[in-house]
Amino acid sequence: MSACPICGKPAQDSYSPFCSKRCADVDLARWLNGSYAIPAVEDDAEEDAAPPPAPH
Template sequence: MTTPDDDAPKPACPICGKPVVPAHKPFCSKRCADVDLQRWLGGHYAIPGREDDALGRDDGSHEE
């Protein structure tokens, strides 16, 4: 007999795609967690910002 949880999609590790291990959630292992941390620290996940002149700060004005 199956339960409704059996049909639910299993979460996958965002780094390698293997099944998630509760001890390292949302990753499958400490290695994948460390890979993700290194990507954050290395700036791979950086969100590009706007240039200062696009904010109107070069001429002393303030954008609101």
């Protein structure tokens, strides 16, 4: 059985991969707060692209 990624206790099937609803809720809150945000990498090639066409 795997360990809960939040507290390290054994995971429960009903809350997999977490051990409890509390740890599942902690994980959800971290996602909603942006704690798990993946950093974006800006592509300089977009700046060199042609400007958008003018509106008609």
